[in-house]
Each structure stands twice: as C-alpha cells, then as structure tokens.
Amino acid sequence: MAAVLVAGGVIVLVAALAYGRQAAREAYDRLLVGAASDIAESITVRDGEALVDMPISAFELLALAPDDRISYRVVGPDGQTLTGYDDAPLPTEKGDVVFYDGVFGAEPARYVGVVRRFAERNFSGTVEIIVGQTLRARRELARDIAQNALIALGAAGAIMALFAWLVMRSALIPLPRIGSALRQRDPTDLTPIDLSAPSEVAALVQSLNGFMARLDRQMTSNRNLIGDAAHQLRTPVAAIRAQAQLAAEEPDGEQRAQMVARIHDRAVSLSHLLDQMLNHAMIIHRADTAPRDLVDLRDIAVEAFEAFEESAQGRSNEVALDIPDGPVMVRGDIMSLTEAAKNLLGNALHHGQPPVRIGVRNGARAILWVHDEGAGPPSEIMADPGARFAGDRSKGSGGLGLAIAHAVAASHAGWMSFSATADGFEAALDLPRDG
Known part of the structure; x- marks a missing residue:
C-alpha cells in the first residue's frame, strides 16, 4: 500500500509541476499578446511612413510581472527596425501570432510575434511587432x-491513506484470529471454522472449510476401512483357519471334501466382502479427486449388464437390458457410476426375485434403475441406504452394495430412490442431467 501511495504521489507531483508550468505559460502568453496587440493598434501611417506611438497600456500589462525585463521591436515591411531593440530575435515561423523562446541578454525569455497588415495608397505591407519577457x-x-x-492533493492523499489503512486493518484482523484458531485445534478436529470475517477474507475461510471437509471425508473413509477390516474380516478369517485345520486332521475323505467345499465358499464370500470394502473406500476417495466427464448412462447400464449376464444366466436368473434410443448424458466419474450400477444389479440378483431388469430413463433427470419381482429390502434399509453391513448377508452379500450406490449418488449431486411397482420393486440412481 505504501508503494502504491508513493508511486501515486510521484505521478501527482509530476502532473502538478507540468500543470503549473502550462498554466503560467498560458497566463503570461496572454499578457504578451495583449501588449503586442496594443502596440500594433498604435501604429499609424503618415506621409507614406509607419509611425509607432508606444501606448502606455502595453507597458501596464507587462508591468504585471514587475521583476521581469521586457524587450520589444517593431519591424517595417523592408525589415528595418522602426522602434525598439535591434537584437530582439525574430520568429522563425510565419503566422499572424507566433510564440517562441529566445534569450534576453543572458536570461531565457519568451517572445510573441504579431503581424499587422497595411494596404493604403502610399503604404502597403506588413509590420511585425515583437514583444518579449524574461521568465521570472x-x-x-x-x-x-x-x-x-500539492498541498490540496497531499491532504487528500493523507486522508485516503488513513482510510485505506483503517479498511485494510479491519479486513485483515480476522487473519490472525483464524491462524490462532487453527493452531489451537486438535490435529483430528476438522470441523468448519466459525469466525465472522469481511467478504474479502470470508472466501478464504470458505476455501479452508471446503478443504477440511474433503480431508475429513478421506480420513473418515480410511478410519472406516481400518475399523471394518478389523471387525468384519477377523471372524471369517478365523473360521477359514479353523476349518482348514480340521480338514487337515480329518481322515475321512468324504468329510474332508465337504470341509474343503465350505472353506471355498467362505473364501469366496470373504473375497467378495473385501472387494466391496475396497470399492467403498475407493468411491469415497474418488468423490473428491476423480475428474468429471460427460457420461452416457446407457453405457454404464450396458457394462453392468455384461458383467453379470453370464453368471446370472448360469444361475437360471434372467437379466434383461432396457435402454432408450437417445443418449442420457450426465457429468460424472465413469468408474464410480459403473460400480454403483453393478452393486444395484448384484443386490437384485442376490436378494430379489427373477426376472431382473436394468435400464435407463430420460426425463427431467437421468435415472439408472434396477427392477426385480421381489418385495424389496426391509424398511430400515430403505430409510438409511448408506448404512454399511446392513441386511441379510447369508447369501454371500457383503452388506455394502447399497452403501456404495448411495455414496456414488451423493457424490454426483443425486440420490437413491426406492419404489414398489405392480410387479415388483425398483431401486434407482437419480442424477441431474447434463445436456
């Protein structure tokens, strides 16, 4: 701010000096023109000669600069000096009124040349009147x-500097308070900063709160992943280990084969649970980091359909695809949307009743839906679809399918919807359209 004021002061100083010189020059140039015009009016022609009767008014005008020395010269048509100083310089330019700089002795001076024209019977031509004045x-x-x-501008500048300092001080006061609040916080406290601040600083506070909210989501996801791994994986791993030990000690081959089959089933279930846990953590992470592109929801439905088609047919479950002819565009993360669609379809295959259909609807919003002929999940799950490890997990489900779909919908400014239909139940991702 000081640098701006200093630079502005220098500019104002230069401008004030230039304005003062220009104003003084114009004022005293008018005096010179007035004096030269008075002398020109006093010239008369008598017996074919120009006579100059120097008027007192011309000298009265020039006397307004009492400390300056004056010079004058009247030059006839033949170039001879009629009166005045012969060494007064003549203008180099031609014109009725010409201003020019010169010297008067050893001092710089300002001159004006005024021309009066005569056209009489016994005298014709131009008479040039030169009047000069030093510059004191x-x-x-x-x-x-x-x-x-400068006095007026300096006073105004001082007042402006005072107000600017007061405004800047008021605007910057919240910054030390924000810094102090952050220093005093517990490292795990990522709640929003609640401090009043001017609009210039409020944007910084909002950005800090947004950053801490994103960081809190990532840390919460990490904590959930660690806690879920410790809680959800310990029991199935212990069961697999115990069954493997029993199988190793079982002498009966038929009993051992049954134990190995149970170990395989538990391993598959554990693998599915681990995949869902990692996918859920990945979805939470990508919500703040993955770039958003234009995506056709029909492509998402087709990819989910193809991922489950073979396995569904192998279990005698019919999976049908129902998509419109035109594109249904949303802006989002392709990987996250695909995972959500796969989990919705997987839930319908594991918990619903065939036939199962997956499709897309285009309207005021973009809808990706999965329909089966079952009754749908219990009301407590529909009330909180984001709850992890909810519902019946006896069929190999990890209990995270709806939680993953709910997280994807929320990260895309949408939501999950559930509706009972005449022939079954529908779960859908309701997303804003883009184009």
Missing part, C-alpha cells in the same frame, strides 16, 4: 500553482 514571474507562478495543488 512565470516560474514563480508555476511554483505557486504546483505548491497549492
């Missing part, structure tokens, strides 16, 4: 004008 009064007037201007 001009300099004094320029200094006074610049000084007065």
Whole structure:
C-alpha cells in the first residue's frame, strides 16, 4: 500500500509541476499578446511612413510581472527596425501570432510575434511587432500553482491513506484470529471454522472449510476401512483357519471334501466382502479427486449388464437390458457410476426375485434403475441406504452394495430412490442431467 501511495504521489507531483508550468505559460502568453496587440493598434501611417506611438497600456500589462525585463521591436515591411531593440530575435515561423523562446541578454525569455497588415495608397505591407519577457514571474507562478495543488492533493492523499489503512486493518484482523484458531485445534478436529470475517477474507475461510471437509471425508473413509477390516474380516478369517485345520486332521475323505467345499465358499464370500470394502473406500476417495466427464448412462447400464449376464444366466436368473434410443448424458466419474450400477444389479440378483431388469430413463433427470419381482429390502434399509453391513448377508452379500450406490449418488449431486411397482420393486440412481 505504501508503494502504491508513493508511486501515486510521484505521478501527482509530476502532473502538478507540468500543470503549473502550462498554466503560467498560458497566463503570461496572454499578457504578451495583449501588449503586442496594443502596440500594433498604435501604429499609424503618415506621409507614406509607419509611425509607432508606444501606448502606455502595453507597458501596464507587462508591468504585471514587475521583476521581469521586457524587450520589444517593431519591424517595417523592408525589415528595418522602426522602434525598439535591434537584437530582439525574430520568429522563425510565419503566422499572424507566433510564440517562441529566445534569450534576453543572458536570461531565457519568451517572445510573441504579431503581424499587422497595411494596404493604403502610399503604404502597403506588413509590420511585425515583437514583444518579449524574461521568465521570472512565470516560474514563480508555476511554483505557486504546483505548491497549492500539492498541498490540496497531499491532504487528500493523507486522508485516503488513513482510510485505506483503517479498511485494510479491519479486513485483515480476522487473519490472525483464524491462524490462532487453527493452531489451537486438535490435529483430528476438522470441523468448519466459525469466525465472522469481511467478504474479502470470508472466501478464504470458505476455501479452508471446503478443504477440511474433503480431508475429513478421506480420513473418515480410511478410519472406516481400518475399523471394518478389523471387525468384519477377523471372524471369517478365523473360521477359514479353523476349518482348514480340521480338514487337515480329518481322515475321512468324504468329510474332508465337504470341509474343503465350505472353506471355498467362505473364501469366496470373504473375497467378495473385501472387494466391496475396497470399492467403498475407493468411491469415497474418488468423490473428491476423480475428474468429471460427460457420461452416457446407457453405457454404464450396458457394462453392468455384461458383467453379470453370464453368471446370472448360469444361475437360471434372467437379466434383461432396457435402454432408450437417445443418449442420457450426465457429468460424472465413469468408474464410480459403473460400480454403483453393478452393486444395484448384484443386490437384485442376490436378494430379489427373477426376472431382473436394468435400464435407463430420460426425463427431467437421468435415472439408472434396477427392477426385480421381489418385495424389496426391509424398511430400515430403505430409510438409511448408506448404512454399511446392513441386511441379510447369508447369501454371500457383503452388506455394502447399497452403501456404495448411495455414496456414488451423493457424490454426483443425486440420490437413491426406492419404489414398489405392480410387479415388483425398483431401486434407482437419480442424477441431474447434463445436456
């Protein structure tokens, strides 16, 4: 701020000096023109000769600069000096009124040349009147004008600097308070900063709160992943280990084969649970990091359909695809949307009743839906679809399918919807359209 004020002061100083010199020059140039015009009006022609009767008014005008020396010269048509100083310089340019700089002795001076034309029977031609003046009064007037201007501008600048300092001080006061609040926080406290601040600083506070909210989501996801792994994986791993030990000690081959089959089933279930846990953590992470592109929901439905088609047919479950002819565009993360669609379809295959259909609807919003002929999940699950490890997990489900779909919908500014139909139940991702 000081640098701006200093630079502005230098500019104002230069402008004030230039304005003072220009104003003084114009004022005293008018005096020179007035004096030269008075002399020109006093010239008369008598007996074919130009006579100059120097008027007192011309000298009264020039006397307004009492400390300056004056010079004048009247030159006839033949170039001869009619009166005045022969060494007064003539203008190099032609014109009725010409201003030019010169010297008067050892001092710089300002001159004006005024031309009067005569066209009489016994006298014709131009008479040139030269009037000059040294520059002392001009300099004094320029200094006074610049000084007065600088005093006024300096006072205004001081007032502006005071107000600017008060405004900046008021605007920056919240910054130390924000820094102090952050320093005093517990490292795990990522709640929003609640401090009043001017609009210039409020944007910084909002950005900090947004950053801490994203960081809190990532840390919560990490904590959930660690806690879920410790809680959900310990029991199936212990069961697999115990059954493997029993199988190793079982002498009966038929009993051992049954134990190995149970170990395989538990391993598959554990693998599915681990995949869902990692996918859920990945979805939470990608919500804040993955770039968003234009995506056709029909492509998402087709990919989910193809991923389950073979396995569904192998279990005598019919999976049908129902998509419109035109594109249904949303802006989102392809990987996250695909995982959500796969989990919705997987839930319908594990818990619903065949036939199962997956499709897309285009309207005011973009809808990706999965329909089966079952009754749908219990009401407590529909009330909180984001709950992890909810519902019946006896069929190999990890209990995270709806939680993953709910997280994807929320990260795309949408939501999950459930509806009972005449022939079954529908779960859907309701997303805003883009295009």
